[in-house]
């Protein structure tokens with residue numbers, strides 16, 4: 551089983567350089583049992599302020615359970631959870647303003663209007679009415695704000711749910727499958743909003759099955775399988791952990807590549823195929839030694855990496871049984 555452990559990350563500071571106060575979310579060795587069933591098994595990860603972490607995994611992998619633990623809604627059976635520098639359970643009341651949460655299948659009382667729902671949460675969180683009005687407008691719900699929720703479509707309810715989650719401009723935002731039911735424009739708008747919050751220092755955790763959408767917006771991903779951490783890292787780090795090769799296609803004659811002492815080991819079926827961490831060296835050789843400038847690099851997408859790592863995990867658990 552491949553596991554990408556957190557390495558010093560491109561633009562990000564290494565763990566040693568990150569001070570405790572910048573770690574918005576910190577879970578250490580967290581396990582959770584529902585009666586005899588182990589839903590989470592020794593999961594550790596952290597999220598820095600201003601970073602987006604995607605939670606990925608099969609149905610029942612434990613993503614929603616992790617989010618509820620971060621919120622302090624359920625207690626882990628063991629392990630520690632620190633949110634914004636405080637223990638999650640002890641600081642639950644205080645955190646209700648600093649944390650924003652969109653539950654999976656968010657359901658509000660459907661006799662209320664959209665405006666009433668947001669105003670209710672605004673009152674709970676001490677948020678003023680102009681903020682409610684501006685979110686209703688931004689999320690394209692102005693025309694329906696005085697209609698009861700039972701007249702809303704799924705996507706309209708989801709927009710309202712996301713508006714509710716970011717109402718108090720939280721320091722930690724937890725979104726459980728936020729793009730389900732959203733049309734492509736609304737999804738892009740949501741990720742745009744998330745980017746704004748990140749710039750303001752918000753740590754964002756998104757549980758999602760929509761990998762291609764999440765890929766360009768996440769800083770790191772945590773891949774869960776059967777309650778365990780399967781892999782964690784940036785897309786580049788996960789690529790390195792995956793067995794899927796990066797490929798370079800070139801339109802020019804490949805004779806120079808075939809005969810190059812370094813490149814020939816990666817040459818196969820008319821293209822170069824190699825592990826992601828060799829990319830820089832290979833491109834340097836192509837350009838400086840072979841004078842080949844017209845080529846296309848095809849890196850594995852997050853979805854391919856996900857399936858590969860899940861497959862490796864499945865094979866390893868079959869071998870162990």
Ligand SMILES: Nc1ncnc2c1ncn2[C@@H]1O[C@H](COP(=O)(O)OP(=O)(O)OP(=O)(O)O)[C@@H](O)[C@H]1O
Nearest residue numbers: 584587589607608609610611612613614615616654
């Ligand atoms: N209250 C509960 N009582 C018993 N088992 C539970 C409870 N809540 C969740 N589980 C179990 O814990 C496991 C993890 O559930 P969880 O909802 O965290 O998964 P998930 O990764 O969010 O799944 P999905 O992608 O389907 O939403 C599942 O096997 C689920 O059946």
